[in-house]
Amino acid sequence: xxxxxxxxxxxxxxxxxxxxxxxxxxxxxxxxxxxxxxxxxxxxxxxxxxxxxxxxxxxxxxxxxxxxxxxxxxxxxxxxxxxxxxxxxxxxxxxxxxxxxxxxxxxxxxxxxxxxxxxxxxxxxxxxxxxxxxxxxxxxxxxxxxxxxxxxxxxxxxxxxxxxx
Numbered sequence: 001x002x003x004x005x006x007x008x009x010x011x012x013x014x015x016x017x018x019x020x021x022x023x024x025x026x027x028x029x030x031x032x033x034x035x036x037x038x039x040x041x042x043x044x045x046x047x048x049x050x051x052x053x054x055x056x057x058x059x060x061x062x063x064x065x066x067x068x069x070x071x072x073x074x075x076x077x078x079x080x081x082x083x084x085x086x087x088x089x090x091x092x093x094x095x096x097x098x099x100x101x102x103x104x105x106x107x108x109x110x111x112x113x114x115x116x117x118x119x120x121x122x123x124x125x126x127x128x129x130x131x132x133x134x135x136x137x138x139x140x141x142x143x144x145x146x147x148x149x150x151x152x153x154x155x156x157x158x159x160x161x162x163x164x165x
Contacts, residue, residue, distance in 0.1 A: 001156040003107075003115060003130045006137055010104040012154045013014040013144070014097050020148040021045075021093055024032050024055075029089040033146050039079070041147055045092050046084030048130055048143055052099035055136045062117045072122030107133060136164055 001009065029042040039047070054073050062068040084092070115130040127135075138158035145153065 007104040007108045009156055010100050012150045014100045016153050017144050018097050030080055042089045043079050046079050049096050050078045056103055070121050087106040
């Protein structure tokens with residue numbers, strides 16, 4: 001998938017995921033998601049909110065600056081201190097959907113000349129703003145397939161983990 005297609009893809013993916021997850025019962029949200037023995041579905045959704053928040057800041061800051069230097073984030077600690085396990089899944093689902101709708105809007109604002117803005121995240125080698133956005137969607141889809149299965153979810157074809165990194 002090309003960068004230019006990401007906003008429209010997110011705008012298809014978000015409502016499909018919301019529709020797939022809304023009917024889950026409370027017990028389903030509290031159970032470990034398929035393939036996990038640690039996090040519940042609601043905690044994984046919280047992780048996707050944290051990912052959206054962090055990546056939103058990466059995208060915006062890379063648009064403002066000539067280069068981005070951004071810390072990683074402590075995903076386990078973030079999930080713990082926000083008590084995602086006890087949060088209302090319906091509230092988290094709407095927050096996640098709203099964040100990703102806004103990320104689609106932000107990605108539409110990226111001019112071609114900013115796609116190669118160098119981005120250093122944590123101790124990783126520099127990559128481009130374009131690649132950060134592609135990796136965000138690949139990571140998102142990886143976890144959404146764990147949460148909602150693959151049925152009826154639009155898929156970009158982006159690999160996770162990314163090839164060669």
